[in-house]
Amino acid sequence: MDLHVSEAMGRPDLIRLDDGLLCLRFETMKIVSALAAVRHLLDTGTVRRGDTLIDSSSGIYAYALALACHRYGMRCHIVGSTTVDHTLRTQLDVLGAHVEQMPPSSDLKLDQSRRVARVREILRDHPGHHWMRQYHDDVHYLGYEAVAALVREETGGGPLTLVGGVGSGASTGALAHYLRKNSVDVLLVGVQPYGSVTFGSEHVADPEIIIAGIGSSIPFGNVRHDLYDTVHWLAFDAALAGSVDLLRRHAVFAGLSTGAAYLAARWERSEQARRNVLFIAADTGHRYVDTVFARHREAAAIEDLTPRPVHGTAELTLPWSRMTWQGAPAPRAAINDQVGTGRQPPGGGGSRPRRS
Template sequence: MYKSFAEKLSEPDLIDLGDGIHVLRFEVMKVTSVYAAVKELLDRGVIRPGQTLVDSSSGIYGHALALVCRELGLKAHVFASVAVDAAIRTQLKYLGATWTQVTSGGDGGLRHDQETRVRLVHAYLEEHPDAYWMQQYHDDVHFAGYERVAATLVKELGSAALTLVGGVGTGASTTAMSGFLRGAVADFRMVGIQPFGSRSFGGEAIPLDGFIIAGIGSGIRFGNIHHDAYDEIHWLNFDVAAAGCRDLLSSTGVFAGLSSGAGWQVSKYLRERSPDGAPIVFLAPDPGHRYVEKVFPPEGPLGPDPAYAPTVIEDLAGLTSPWSAMDWARRPYEVHDDLPPYVPATAAVASASV
C-alpha cells in the first residue's frame, strides 16, 4: 500500500509492448524527481517545513512541486509557461499552490518564455528572501529519484543490454538514468530526443513548430544536462511526434503525450535498425489529455499518417526537418548564453496568482 498519492505517482509502470520495446509510463514523471529532491533537501536542512519553494515550469514540474509541497508541509509558487493549461492550473489551485503565468510576448518563442520565467523567479526571490528556488534547470538534486527507477529496469530486463530512449528536457530524467544504468548494464545506450528550436544540442537554427517544445526542449542553457551521457540524439518536429502519439494509442492502447509519441517513433526505428531483440525502453512522462485538441482530434475519420524516417546526419550543419538523427558519441557540448540583458519592466505576465 502506498502512503500517499505523491508516492504512488513517483513509481512508473514498465509495460512490454512487444518486439522487445517497452514503455516506462509515468502519470506525472516530475513527481519522481521532485519527491526525492524535496525529501533530500529537508533531510539536509537546506529547506524547512512551511517554507515556500519556487520554480519555473511548462506543466508537470509545477504540478509535481505543488503535490509534493502539500504532502510534506511546504508551500509552492510556480512561474508557469504559456503551455500550462486550465487542468494544471486547477490542480495547482486545489493543492494550495500559487502561480504566475507568463503571457505570450516578444517573439513568442521558447527562449522568451523560459528566460522571462527565470527572470521572474529572481524578482520573486528579491521580494521573498525566505523562499527557496528549486532550480530544476540546474540542480542535480533532481537526479536522485531516478536511481530506484533505473534499478527496476535492471531487475526486470537484466544487465546484459539496454537502450533507453527519452526526451532530454532539463536532463534530470535521461541524464540521471544514464548515469545509474551505465555502470549496471554491460551494453547500455542512451538515446536523447530534442525538438527543433532547442538550444541544448544545437537545434535552435530550425524554428520550433509545436507544443512538443514545452517539455523536452530548451531556450536557455540548462546546467544539469550532461551532454556526454548521450550516445545518439534525434530531433523531431511536431508532426512526427503527433503521428507517433496516434500510432502508439491505436496499436498498443497507450494514451500518452507528445514526447512519448516521439519516443515511440525513435524506438521503432531503432528496432528496425537493430533487430536483435535487446530491450529498448522509452519514457512516457504523462498521459495524453493535455494534447487532445492538437494531437487527437475527436471528430472525423481516422486517417493514416505518413511513414516517417530520420535523415542521418554527421554534424549539426546537416540538421533538417522533420526528423534528423546523429551519432552523438557521448561528446561534450557547450551551450552559450547570448541572451539580451534583463529589463524587469518588460516582463509580461498574466494575473493568475491565487
C-alpha cells in the first residue's frame, strides 16, 4: 500500500501498443525524480524536514516538487513560468507551495532567464533555502533507477531502443544510464524541439511554439550528450499530429512531447525490426486540450510525415529532422560552465557503449 498519493502517481504503466512498440506512460513523470531527490537530500543531511526547497519551473516540476514537499514535510517555493495555468496554480496554492509567476512573455529565453535570476535573488535574501536545480543537479537521475528495473524486467532485458524528450536529461538519460549499468543493450534516441540550444537547433525557429519540457533556450547542466545515439527534432505541427494519432489509434491521451516521441519511435521501429522500441509518455494530455486536441481535424496523417536525414545541425529544417549523434560532445552553446556538476549520475557505471 502506498503511503502518499505521489507514490501512486509516480508509478508508470508499460503498455504494448503494437508489435515491438512500447509506451512507458506516466501521469506526471517528474514526480519520480522529485521524490527520490528530496528523499536523498534528507537521508544525506543536506536538508532537514521543515526546510524550504526552491526551484524554477514551467509547470510539471512545480507540481512534482510540491507533492514531494507535502510527502516529506518540507516547504516549497516555486518561481513559475508565465505558462503555469490557473488549474495548476490553484493546486499548488492548496498544497501549500508559495508561487511567484513571471509576467507574460513571448520570448522563452527571457522567461527562463528571468526565473533563474529571481531564484538567485531569493537565495541571496534567504540563504537557508535549498535550490533543487532540476536542470543542473544529477540527483534528479536517482528516481529512474527503479523505473529502469521495471523496464528491464518487463522486456526481458533484450535489446531496446529508448525514445523520449531530452529535457533536463533526468529521464531518457537516466533510464539509459541505469539500463546500461545492468548490461542492457540500449540505443538512446533523444527528441528535441526546434529553437533549443541543447543539441544545437537554436538557429531554427518554430512558427508555433517551442514544445515545453523537452528543450531549452538556456544551457542545462545535467544533460549527458555522450549517452545519446540519435536525435530527432520535431516542430509543433508534427508533434500535434503524433499526439492526435496516438489518442485516435491507441487511446493514449498524452501531452505534446509524447506526440513527438511517438512519431520518432514509430520511425525507429520501422528501421530496427529486431529491437523493442519504447517511448516515454511524460504526462497526460489535459494541459493540451485547447492548444492541441481541439485542433485534431487539422492534424496531418502521420504516414505522410518522415524525418529528413541530416549530417550536421546546420542542415536542420522543419518539420522533422533526424541525425545520428553517436555520443558526440555537447555543442558549445549548450555548455554552462558555472552550473554544470560535471559528475556521473549517482551510482556510477552506465556509460554509452561504443558501436562499430
